[in-house]
Amino acid sequence: MIGALAGSVGTVGGLYGIGVGPILVGRGMPVAKVARAVLAATFATSLVGAAPYALLAPTTPGSISHDWALGICREAGGLIG
Incomplete structure (x- = not known):
């Protein structure tokens, strides 16, 4: 019941x-x-969502990587808040 x-x-x-x-x-x-x-939970979901892009970025043409500085600043702001 709880799982559903x-x-x-x-x-x-x-x-x-x-x-x-x-x-x-x-x-x-x-x-x-x-x-x-x-x-x-949001932090964990963000890490899981960002991981494929981080792994694919070196082998994929074009820019698909994240702006890590912006992401870290946003997460730090969320944690502080």
């Missing part, structure tokens, strides 16, 4: 750009705890 709920929330959240954070806060979890978990 998590899968459906993930699918809908991915489609509409929302996550499980509002649901957890709505069920009474402290915002500080939810925010940390959501930031960690």
